[in-house]
Amino acid sequence: MDKDSLASIGQRIQKARIARGMNQTELADELGVKPQAIQHWERGTAQPKTSRIPAIAKALSVQTAWLLNDESDLSSKPDNSSISHDEEFILNQYRKMDSTRKKIFEDIASVLTNQDSDSAK
Structure with a gap:
């Protein structure tokens, strides 16, 4: 090269x-x-x-x-043009986490998402 x-x-x-x-x-x-x-x-x-x-x-x-x-x-190339500034901030924070923290974050997000969908019923 x-x-x-x-x-x-x-x-x-x-x-x-x-x-x-x-x-x-x-x-x-x-x-x-x-x-x-x-x-x-x-x-x-x-x-x-x-x-x-x-x-x-x-x-x-x-x-x-x-x-x-x-x-x-x-x-x-990385394309974050379709996400909001807040979403980009969360994504960048997530990317900085180690695997243990990512798992905790994913678990919390799952609980919150299920909770939101349950309350919409």
Whole structure:
């Protein structure tokens, strides 16, 4: 991969990470790498292992093809344009949670949703 390709992959990783409201350390923790690896990828001084690309895409909620593609594919970028500011805030907070907190949040949301649908009857 040439230097321009390294930089563009790094730029897309950074763009998606910021869109998710994550910092480099949070992404590194989710991927099981050191924060310095994320820094190098985003600066274009190193590239992630090919085998790691699907995990990066999953962690950033983007398609693998978008990370690897030199051309912007708007359909595979994070798209929060159809949700309200409040929904986006909740989504970003959820994405920052560890798996235990996500489960608690999901349980609470389930109870509240069932309660709302029960009260509408």
